[in-house]
Amino acid sequence: MAAALTVLLIGCLLQTALCGQFKTIIPKTIEVLSGSCVTIPCSFDVETRFKSHLDETCRALWKSDQTVVFDSRTPQTTGHLAGNLKNKDCTTTLNNMRPENSKKYFFRLECNxxxxxxxxxxxxEILVKDVPPTPTLTPSTLKVEEGTSVSLKCSAPAPCLSHPPVLTLSSSLGHIQESLQENLDRTKVQTSVLNFTASRIHHGKEISCTAVYNKQDGSTQSASKSLTADIS
Structure with a gap:
C-alpha cells in the first residue's frame, strides 16, 4: 500500500513538473470594429518552481500560429502591455485592428x-468587423401599465478601452445612469440605464439607443436599437 502511494505521488509530481500549472485565463472570442483597438484581458499562472522567475526581464508576446504579432520589449505602434507580468497580468491592447487580423491568438512568456x-x-479568437455591433435594449419590449416604474438598460460592447462607445439614450423620459461594466470573461461593456415612471403620454413613443464608436483615426461609426412603448 505504501509503495503504491509512493508511485502515485511520484507520478503526480512528474505530471505537475511537465505540464500541470501553466495556464492562461483569456476570453474565447472578442469582436472589435475595424480601425479600432482591442484590449485582451489576460492573466496567467506558472508552475510553482518558476514563480520566483517572474521579474523585470520578462516580456509578453502574442502569436498567431508561429507569427509574432506583438512583443512588449519592442517599442512599436501595434499596441502595448497594460498588465504587469510580475503580477501574472498579461492584459494587452492591440491597435488598429483590420479584417485580415481576424485570427486566433495565444500568449507567450519569455524571461531571461x-x-x-x-x-x-x-x-x-478576435473577429474584426466592418460595422459596429448593434446595442442591446433590456427589456427588448416595453408593455406595462401606467404608473409602473421602468428601468430600461442599453448596453454595447467596449472591446477598445481607450475608445469605449458613447451611448445616447432617449433622455426626455427620466434619469440616466452610465457605467462601464465587466463581463464574467473580463471583457467590458458600456451601459446606460434609463429610469422613469410609465405615463399615458409615453404610449406609442419610440425609445432609442445609439452607440457611437470612435476609431483610432478620429472617425466614427454608429449603430442603433429602438422599441416602441406600449402603456396601458
Missing amino acids: NNLKQDFKTRQV
Whole structure:
C-alpha cells in the first residue's frame, strides 16, 4: 500500500513538473470594429518552481500560429502591455485592428532566466468587423401599465478601452445612469440605464439607443436599437 502511494505521488509530481500549472485565463472570442483597438484581458499562472522567475526581464508576446504579432520589449505602434507580468497580468491592447487580423491568438512568456512558455491551450479568437455591433435594449419590449416604474438598460460592447462607445439614450423620459461594466470573461461593456415612471403620454413613443464608436483615426461609426412603448 505504501509503495503504491509512493508511485502515485511520484507520478503526480512528474505530471505537475511537465505540464500541470501553466495556464492562461483569456476570453474565447472578442469582436472589435475595424480601425479600432482591442484590449485582451489576460492573466496567467506558472508552475510553482518558476514563480520566483517572474521579474523585470520578462516580456509578453502574442502569436498567431508561429507569427509574432506583438512583443512588449519592442517599442512599436501595434499596441502595448497594460498588465504587469510580475503580477501574472498579461492584459494587452492591440491597435488598429483590420479584417485580415481576424485570427486566433495565444500568449507567450519569455524571461531571461530560462522561463519560456507558449500558452497554446487557451487561445482568443478576435473577429474584426466592418460595422459596429448593434446595442442591446433590456427589456427588448416595453408593455406595462401606467404608473409602473421602468428601468430600461442599453448596453454595447467596449472591446477598445481607450475608445469605449458613447451611448445616447432617449433622455426626455427620466434619469440616466452610465457605467462601464465587466463581463464574467473580463471583457467590458458600456451601459446606460434609463429610469422613469410609465405615463399615458409615453404610449406609442419610440425609445432609442445609439452607440457611437470612435476609431483610432478620429472617425466614427454608429449603430442603433429602438422599441416602441406600449402603456396601458
